Amino acid sequence: MAKIGEGGVAGIAAQALKAQQARMRVIAENLANANSTGAKAGADPYRRQVPVFQPLKLEGGSVSVRMARVANDPSPFKQEYNPGHPAANPAGYVQMPNVDSLIEALDMKQAQRAYEANLNVLETQDAMEKRTLDLIRK
Numbered sequence: 127m128a129k130i131g132e133g134g135v136a137g138i139a140a141q142a143l144k145a146q147q148a149r150m151r152v153i154a155e156n157l158a159n160a161n162s163t164g165a166k167a168g169a170d171p172y173r174r175q176v177p178v179f180q181p182l183k184l185e186g187g188s189v190s191v192r193m194a195r196v197a198n199d200p201s202p203f204k205q206e207y208n209p210g211h212p213a214a215n216p217a218g219y220v221q222m223p224n225v226d227s228l229i230e231a232l233d234m235k236q237a238q239r240a241y242e243a244n245l246n247v248l249e250t251q252d253a254m255e256k257r258t259l260d261l262i263r264k
């Protein structure tokens with residue numbers, strides 16, 4: 127059976143699983159902070175985080191993917207009129223995070239599907255190897 131650290135199918139899928147798991151953590155953090163404003167007027171709210179992926183060379187020349195880092199989303203903050211809020215500016219506007227919950231939910235669904243697909247690869251490979259061993263024993 128191929129080990130996760132190897133460059134075969136299992137190694138490729140395992141690295142992709144790790145990358146998607148890390149991506150889901152970033153998305154969950156974004157969703158958790160979708161309404162986190164600054165503590166006082168003029169303070170920046172939570173800034174959306176974006177996972178940055180890069181190719182990962184494995185043993186035997188195989189290539190998978192890994193999350194290299196997390197970057198700040200440079201898109202502008204939203205403005206919301208709420209003069210009673212502690213973070214409101216003199217005009218009564220509060221800077222809100224640049225997180226769109228709908229986009230985050232869609233990204234989460236995509237990450238979950240990619241995770242499931244890679245998990246399916248590992249399960250299929252395991253089943254094929256078990257079946258091969260059964261045939262050899264007979």
